[in-house]
Amino acid sequence: MPVDEFRMPSLGADMEHGKVVEWLVKPGDYVHKGDLVAAVDTDKTVMDIESFQDGVLAEFLVDIGDTVDVGTPIARITATPAELPPAQPPLTSGAPSPDARSPLAAREPTPAHQGAEAGHPEPAVKAAPPVRHLAHTLGVDVGHITGSGPGGEVVRADVERAAADTLAAAATEEAAAEARRVRSSPLARRLAAELGVDLQDVSGTGPGGAVTEDDVLSAVPPRGRPPREQVAEAPPSEAPAREPAPEAAEEAPRQKRPTAAGGKAETLRQAVGALMSRSKKEIPHYYLSTTLDLAAAMAWMQAANQQRPVSSRLVPSALLLKATALAAKEVPDLNGFFTKGAFHPSSEVHLGVAVALRHGGLVAPALHDADTLSLDELRDLVSRAREGRLQRAEMADPTITVTNLGDLGVESVYGVIYPPQVAMVGFGKVLEQPFADNGMLGIRHAAIATLSADHRVSDGLRGGRFLARIDELLQEPDKL
Template structure:
């Protein structure tokens, strides 16, 4: 028998609110299935399960705020009598009290304040579709009357989330500054060769397939981490724990304010095309509140890029228990002397914030030099 617990979605998270169970008791669940949504100070997240079995009765109900690690439900061993999932709805046929509705449609219903109990689905086997929810939102009774009839858990407003996020970030950064002995290094990197290669490569692609310079930066960081792995890992139990997987936390600015750093998984193994798709998808889902719990917990290092804000140099603060943060500023034309000749090159300032308990300045300078080397060979990225 396993336990499904309130996950920790960051070093600053102490509690979470269970917003909704997406799977009914008695359902056969498998590793990677999304079975609940949880709200924290940073927003609403889809929570995955990491074992296979039959979901037991909820021990925590929707609307309850509980500490990280609290058991939300038990997972029983699967056997021949397991309830089968409905092929259309991903909900058990034996649970008539549940609505045949995808997680995407459920999110839309929450965002638009629509009660699923009032909707007649027009999809296969009566499944509630997004168009049904949009139609219901146009014709529903006033929210004040609806709220009096149906009590339900609603996600917090943007302003509440923004304030909560600022508090969460402040707590995490205070902890980082008090616990982690930072050291900083910076290097000017000539991006001319990479950008020239990128321009030629993009001419071969359709507009939708074109690559952004950020993709080259991310891939170069991943390759540098493969060469010098001490910056890819965690400081736990008073020692450095190097991770073999390279999951890069990519800082994304939210429309309502604040930053969040979900992980792009296995960056070193992705092609540039796949990495571009993964990055675009992650940004879109981050800003629409559709992140998975693993994307908030798996990052082994963080990369931030404030170049689009006009910033030239970024001095980041490490997010514990990680041991490094790599930051990039704006790519600009700058004077560049080489071989006794002075010219103009397109350059970027790369900075490394690192944990002095895990590495030192000598190793940090080697990392930046290896990063530079990879960016001078864009065709090999």
């Protein structure tokens, strides 16, 4: 039977290694293609990664906390439960032992098997070769099946029934485990482990009661004297010689609290800094800017939001993202990768969106085929990125990146291109500005859009056309 290795995936063009911070499945679990199997920490964020195939997870090849290079095998997946490694060493007695690899091997032995262990020969199980082959394929031990055929012969229906019972039992166990599992983001789980917080004791305030990073931080004991049980468990050598001064007691927790998130933010900042330094050295940037007329877009959005519940209302960034994706589709010189000394345009628009994380730093998830997504789908992905609930496919291969700092009050931003991409678009704060039209003064909503582009691939003519097309698309927001 085929045995495949599940390897550390590449979660970005510049990713070289990753650290497994949590396994979301256990050996013996059947996983389908697309099921989440592990949480991986890169230099930028923690992401859940999914299986690329169907099969049974046979064993882990790396431990939690191990950092390995991209492409390194981290788990082994087999086609059926029958290929799992033995759960226990074989019996040393001369009696034939039950197949420890079979999910049914844990059952109590029948009287016939007890007789075999006492030294009496075990009667042979009657089953045709095709039936035995089917049993092996499904991971079923025919020795534990009561046959319904002539003379107690095991037939195909018996094997299929036993396999169905095994899968039903596994599904029940999985459902029970899922019920006990606390809903939380990978970031919240990692932070809880570092701070010694039991997620079972934390009340979640996130969607559907999920535990968030803020919930974990709120569950940490208040500053000052630690809980009594922690004092009792502390080794005598760690006990202070005298009571610390009030100033020291106040300062110590303040320095320790941001360690978990602060350390990650510092690592992220170093990784981003190294990449941006490379970008400025290798890419000849040119910059353009224009003021977008958002009067029509804001009026349409406000009217649409009156028909929506508060939780699903649109924001200006959703319209800006969709207009950018459509413009990139029409101006392909700004959408693609510069690798091996040549530009390779992309036929698809995977829009990278620079999102500020709660613990600090930035991450750029990719909105695949963004020109075909609805405004609601664009809004949802940005929300999940901020909560640390991204999947591998949502971080891979953005073809052009957008950064929007308008929420922070920034009026214009000139970004640094994210290699191997060839363009970065920036949006500033939406403001009410005075304007003149046919000799009349008025007020309109507007925002500054900027473009940082690679002069090896495009020039001011193409860049100017790209920004102008974004502005044109925003004049017909109902078509976005």
